[in-house]
Amino acid sequence: MSGFSPAIASLIQALRVLPGVGQKTAQRMAFMLLERQRGGAEKLAASIEHALQVVGRCQQCRTLTEGEVCAICLDPQRAEQGVLCIVESPADVIAVEQTGEFHGQYFVLMGNLSPLDGIGPKDIGLDLLEQRLQQGHIQEVILATNPTVEGEATAHYIAESAARYQIDTSRIAHGVPVGGELEYVDHRTLGHAFQGRKKV
Template sequence: MIEKLNKAFSKLPGVGSKTAQRFIYHLLERDRLGGLELAKALTDAMEKVKNCEKCRTLTEKNICEICSNDVRDDSQLCIVETPSDIHVIEQSGVYTGKYFVLSGYLSPIDGIGASELGLDELEVLLSNQSVSELILATNATIEGEVTAHYIHNLAKKYQIKTTRIAHGIPLGGELEYTDINTIAHALSGRKDYN
């Protein structure tokens, strides 16, 4: 039973066998009630959480709170790789548009193409809606850049303005500790100083 639990916990990102073992023994020795609450919460989530029919984020409803919010700007659509990216952007309190979640990035080697990312759904959305700006917020990885380029070309078909979130030196970051690729990207993406 403990080995089965270890294998289950080890499936989580960043959790190895030793960390899983620490979780298991903590719950079994010190917090059985917490373990039961965790099991119930996981079961409930696995049974009730699904993808939003519009943006593909995770929600308990058919349409998530952001998509059903009439105050949000329908003309801006931010493309993200994961539902957790939405959470990070929302914490900034700056963006007031809507989202589309890819749940990954283009990776032909791994068998992930346009249809696996819902890009056919995105194209329908772009052709039917009044989106005037597509904001590409994919990660600054090779796969993220390839995915962003693909989506940019898709948006061009519908004459939709495409912007890319800025990447570069983080606020409070020091050049001395920044990698060369980040510095190069920051220099190539520089803007006028106002």
């Protein structure tokens, strides 16, 4: 016997849907919610249900948002810039926003091209992106996909699309992280840092 009563067992099972949560962590979470965090647990259940009801995709940039179009896409000052930053996920939008360096709009792929997994251009919204580039409001595209094999392939694919509409395209720089030490940086990153060196 596992010793758990059915409601506790199914709560533990349900918690395992969360990323990085295995059996032991799920047990700990379940007991803590039921022992000491009943108010928090109620709020959590309600927040999940509310978010599932109201959160969908932005029709323009595909990020997760309430309403049809997200706050960033609705901002006329951002549209004026004519710059589109291509990222893989809504979390990347938040990361770029936190730099304070970018004031244009985003396009969120929600993944990467991956032919082996059956993920083609349409699955990551590249048809929608193509329409957007065709409209002529975008003067510059910044490719901020991750420096993985899939991320690079996706960036390459989008760069070719943009070239067809004579849109300037750039890739964000990869190199030694600020505060990082050369000794501890992997060789591929260090390779990028040398290739991308700048005159001082």
